[in-house]
Amino acid sequence: MTLSEENYLKAIYHLEKQYKEGVPTNAIAEEMETKASSVTDMIKKLSGKKVLTHKKYQGARLTEKGLLHAKAVIRKHRLWESFLVEKLNFKWDEVHEVAEQLEHIKSEKLIRELDRFLGYPKTDPHGDPIPDEEGNIQVQEKELLSQLEVGERGICVGVRDSSAAFLQYLDKYGISLGKELAVLHKEAYDESMVVELDGKKITISNQGASNLYLKQK
Amino acid sequence: MTLSEENYLKAIYHLEKQYKEGVPTNAIAEEMETKASSVTDMIKKLSGKKVLTHKKYQGARLTEKGLLHAKAVIRKHRLWESFLVEKLNFKWDEVHEVAEQLEHIKSEKLIRELDRFLGYPKTDPHGDPIPDEEGNIQVQEKELLSQLEVGERGICVGVRDSSAAFLQYLDKYGISLGKELAVLHKEAYDESMVVELDGKKITISNQGASNLYLKQK
DNA sequence: ACAAATTTTTAGTTTTGCCTAAATTTATTT
DNA sequence: AAATAAATTTAGGCAAAACTAAAAATTTGT
Structure with missing residues (x-):
C-alpha cells in the first residue's frame, strides 16, 4: 500500500x-x-x-482487510506519538505531523519492538487507545465534560479534538490527562462551566468542555 | 526535497x-x-x-548546499541505525532497509532529540561516523585488516562492506566492533589470513580481510 | 412528481519519476 | 585520423495521484 x-x-x-x-x-x-x-x-x-x-x-x-490495514496504520501512528512524548521530550501538541510521517514506515519488527520498548502502552498521549497487533481496540468508558452535571467529578482521560490549538488551551489552564476535576457550576446562558482543578476554579467554554473526555471517578 | x-x-x-x-x-x-x-x-x-x-x-x-543536505540525510540514517540496535534489539545486519525509510522523515526536533536520547553517539552500528548538526564528520584513523602485517594487532572499528551477507559472516566467526585481533599468518597464495580472536585462531579470506577496518592497538 | 440543487462520476490535463529507443558526444582503437 | 565503442542526452511515453470542467445520478423542495 x-x-x-x-x-x-x-x-x-x-x-x-x-x-x-x-x-x-x-x-x-x-x-x-x-x-x-x-x-x-x-x-x-x-x-x-x-x-x-x-x-x-x-x-x-x-472490508475486513481494509479495516485491519487502517487499524495497523493507526497503531503505528499512536505508538510513534507515545514514543515522541515519552522518550523524545515532545509535547502532546507537537507530535501529530511527525507521527503522520512515521506511521507509514514499513517494518513489522520495528513496531513490535517499539511497542515493547515503550512498555506496551494502552493509550497515546491524547488518550486514544492503541490497537494491538491483531487490531483489537480496548474501549474505555468515558464521557464529555460537557455532559457532567454540577457536583459530579471525573478524571481527564482523553480529548475529542487533538488540534494543537485545543491542546495548548488545555495546557494554559493546567489541564492534562490524569488530572481530576469537579463541576462547580454550569452557566445556563452559554453552557460554560466552572470546574475545580488542583484546588483552583477555572472556567471552561462549552466548546472546550465538549472536547474533553473524563472517566467517572 | x-x-x-x-x-x-x-x-x-x-x-x-x-x-x-x-x-x-x-x-x-x-x-x-x-x-x-x-x-x-x-x-x-x-x-x-x-x-x-x-x-x-x-x-x-x-554544491555546498547539496553536500550539507546529503550529510543531513546520512546523519539521520546513522542515528536511526543506532537507535534500532541500541534500543530496539535489531542486529547490525537488519537495520539498513528500515533506516533507508526513516532517514527521510522531516523534523529537526526529532533528530536533535533522537541524538540526545542516544547519548550523542559518534558512530553507527557499522562503525561509520555520524555527522553533527553542522555536517562535520569526525574521521577516525583506521586501516583494512588486509593491510596489516604478520605480528600486528588491532581493534575492529568498522566495515567497508555493510551488506547483510558480510555482517553475518563476521557474526559467524565471532567478529564484532571493539574486538581485538592479531595477525598470526598470511597465506602467500591467496592472501587469506589466520588471526587470533578471543584466544582462538580463525582464518579469513582476502575478501573478508579487505572489508574489515581496524585501528592500531 | 418534477424542477432545482447537490453529489458523484467521467473525461481530459498536469507533474513526478521512471522507462525505451534513438541521437549525439566523448573515448578508445587501430 | 578515422572508425568503432562507450557514455550521455534527447525525445516520446507511462503510471500514480492530483487537478478542472462537464456530464450524470441522486436528493430535495414545493
Missing part, C-alpha cells in the same frame, strides 16, 4: 463512525483536503485492491 | 569519494538501480535546485 492509499484508509476508518452506511465521497474529500473527483479515482483503485467496497453514488465501506 | 531527490544526493555523495572530478551518469544509475536517462533527468532537476552542478557529458558534483 502506498502512503496515499494508507491515508485514504485511515480517513475512511475515522469517518465510518459518523456514516454507518457508506462514507460519502465528499466527506472523504474534505477529510483528505482534496477534490471529490480525486476521491472517486482512489476509491476505484482501493476497491480493486479489495480493501473497500463501493457502489456508484453510494459511498465507501472498508 | 523529495525522497527520490534525497536518495540521489546520498548516492552522489558516496560516489564523490571515488570520482573526484564529476560523478558519471552511469555510476549514479548503477548505484540507484535505475537507467542513465532517468539520472540525466534528475540531474537537471537537482541542478535547477542548486544542490549540484553539471556540464553536459561531464558528470555531477554536489
Whole structure:
C-alpha cells in the first residue's frame, strides 16, 4: 500500500463512525483536503485492491482487510506519538505531523519492538487507545465534560479534538490527562462551566468542555 | 526535497569519494538501480535546485548546499541505525532497509532529540561516523585488516562492506566492533589470513580481510 | 412528481519519476 | 585520423495521484 492509499484508509476508518452506511465521497474529500473527483479515482483503485467496497453514488465501506490495514496504520501512528512524548521530550501538541510521517514506515519488527520498548502502552498521549497487533481496540468508558452535571467529578482521560490549538488551551489552564476535576457550576446562558482543578476554579467554554473526555471517578 | 531527490544526493555523495572530478551518469544509475536517462533527468532537476552542478557529458558534483543536505540525510540514517540496535534489539545486519525509510522523515526536533536520547553517539552500528548538526564528520584513523602485517594487532572499528551477507559472516566467526585481533599468518597464495580472536585462531579470506577496518592497538 | 440543487462520476490535463529507443558526444582503437 | 565503442542526452511515453470542467445520478423542495 502506498502512503496515499494508507491515508485514504485511515480517513475512511475515522469517518465510518459518523456514516454507518457508506462514507460519502465528499466527506472523504474534505477529510483528505482534496477534490471529490480525486476521491472517486482512489476509491476505484482501493476497491480493486479489495480493501473497500463501493457502489456508484453510494459511498465507501472498508472490508475486513481494509479495516485491519487502517487499524495497523493507526497503531503505528499512536505508538510513534507515545514514543515522541515519552522518550523524545515532545509535547502532546507537537507530535501529530511527525507521527503522520512515521506511521507509514514499513517494518513489522520495528513496531513490535517499539511497542515493547515503550512498555506496551494502552493509550497515546491524547488518550486514544492503541490497537494491538491483531487490531483489537480496548474501549474505555468515558464521557464529555460537557455532559457532567454540577457536583459530579471525573478524571481527564482523553480529548475529542487533538488540534494543537485545543491542546495548548488545555495546557494554559493546567489541564492534562490524569488530572481530576469537579463541576462547580454550569452557566445556563452559554453552557460554560466552572470546574475545580488542583484546588483552583477555572472556567471552561462549552466548546472546550465538549472536547474533553473524563472517566467517572 | 523529495525522497527520490534525497536518495540521489546520498548516492552522489558516496560516489564523490571515488570520482573526484564529476560523478558519471552511469555510476549514479548503477548505484540507484535505475537507467542513465532517468539520472540525466534528475540531474537537471537537482541542478535547477542548486544542490549540484553539471556540464553536459561531464558528470555531477554536489554544491555546498547539496553536500550539507546529503550529510543531513546520512546523519539521520546513522542515528536511526543506532537507535534500532541500541534500543530496539535489531542486529547490525537488519537495520539498513528500515533506516533507508526513516532517514527521510522531516523534523529537526526529532533528530536533535533522537541524538540526545542516544547519548550523542559518534558512530553507527557499522562503525561509520555520524555527522553533527553542522555536517562535520569526525574521521577516525583506521586501516583494512588486509593491510596489516604478520605480528600486528588491532581493534575492529568498522566495515567497508555493510551488506547483510558480510555482517553475518563476521557474526559467524565471532567478529564484532571493539574486538581485538592479531595477525598470526598470511597465506602467500591467496592472501587469506589466520588471526587470533578471543584466544582462538580463525582464518579469513582476502575478501573478508579487505572489508574489515581496524585501528592500531 | 418534477424542477432545482447537490453529489458523484467521467473525461481530459498536469507533474513526478521512471522507462525505451534513438541521437549525439566523448573515448578508445587501430 | 578515422572508425568503432562507450557514455550521455534527447525525445516520446507511462503510471500514480492530483487537478478542472462537464456530464450524470441522486436528493430535495414545493
